[in-house]
Amino acid sequence: MINKGKSRGITLIALVITIIVLLILAGVSIATLTGQNGILTQANKAKTESDIEDVKEQAKLDIANWIAERLKNGQDTILDDETVKSIIETANENNVNKYYLEVTDTSIITKQGNEILLSDLYANVKSSFDPNTLTIGEAINTDKYGWKVKNYTITTEEFTTGVWRLFYQDSNYTYLITDECVGSYAPRLFYDSYTNGSSVSTIGQKLNPKASTLFTETNTNMNIRATAWLTDPNVWESYTNSDAVFAIGAPTVELFAASYNNTGKTNTIVVDLGTAGYTYNVSSGWLSAGDNYGIYNKNGSSEWWISSPDRSDSMSIFVGERYGSFASSGVGMERSIRPLVCIQTSVFESKYAPSLADE
DSSP: OOOOOOOOSOOHHHHHHHHHHHHHHHHHHHHHHHSTTOHHHHHHHHHHHHHHHHHHHHHHHHHHHHHHHHHHTTOOOOOOHHHHHHHHHHHTTTOSSOSSSEEOSSEEEOTTSOEEEGGGGTTTSOOOOOGGGOOOOOOOOGGGTTOEETTOOOOOSSOOSOOEEEEEEOSSEEEEEESSOEEEEOGGGTGGGOSSGGGSOHHHHHHSTTHHHHOSTTOOOHHHHHHHHHTOTTTTGGGOOTTEEEEESSOOHHHHHHHHHTTTOSSOEEEEEETTEEEEEETTSOOOTTOSTTOTTTTOOSEEEEEEEOTTSSOEEEEETTTSSEEEEOTTSOEEEOOEEEEEHHHHHHHTGGGEEOO
């Protein structure tokens, strides 16, 4: 008799179940690789993002270099799509291997075919200002000159507390000055970085009217160079916050006179830019260092440097304790200075004026 034992083969049901399990596993694997959150999808996404960020970084560097050069020359840095396109194309016109495929009127196309809107490259860039409106006009809020602006703060290597006071204000711009002297600078140490007077910025020329005639390529006077350094906003950029359109190393004599003359003092400072040269005087013949309405010599520094050249073209003008007056000196002596920042008056009035405190 034949023994019909239990079959040891795979039954149809088991085979079907095995196939179903394999199909499920395959589906899960495919979804893991190709789904919206799949490995391949995420890898491609990361590759795209890396490509876009790399191109953005290089494009923003081109824009930053353009802005730095424009600021050095006192030009506006207003950005739009047309300007950004020109910046990128000009910066890379001699590059054989450009970091992008093409620049259209509205975007950059990367070598991988990704699109970057030009507007994304300057969306968070600090707004520029019109240097043509940089004038010393009729002052407002004169009764608050010298008052502390509590909400304006910055941090630099030299100046960490961010104490600023209202120095001067007109309808276009508001100027703040540090409460403490910053550093001790010998002009002879830095004027060599400016080969001639023409390197002074448009900002410096507008704040120093005489600069328009003095700062030329043929004038290599040491004090002219030092003044160019003091009025170069690139040197003092770290003294600004996001609202300041520029900073310089010290107020000019014109700005000091405008500020002082609007405080109601008996004496007045006369600054004359005439055919006889650049002259200044005080109505009484003397200006005491005590007539400083609480801004100057806060930390006992011997003097405070004002950047304008005087009528001899070879001296810097300053106010200080040493001589107790509006005086001038050669560039060889060390000076403690107080950087001055400029904010649009509309911004200052809305954000900082409520914080003024008579301290």
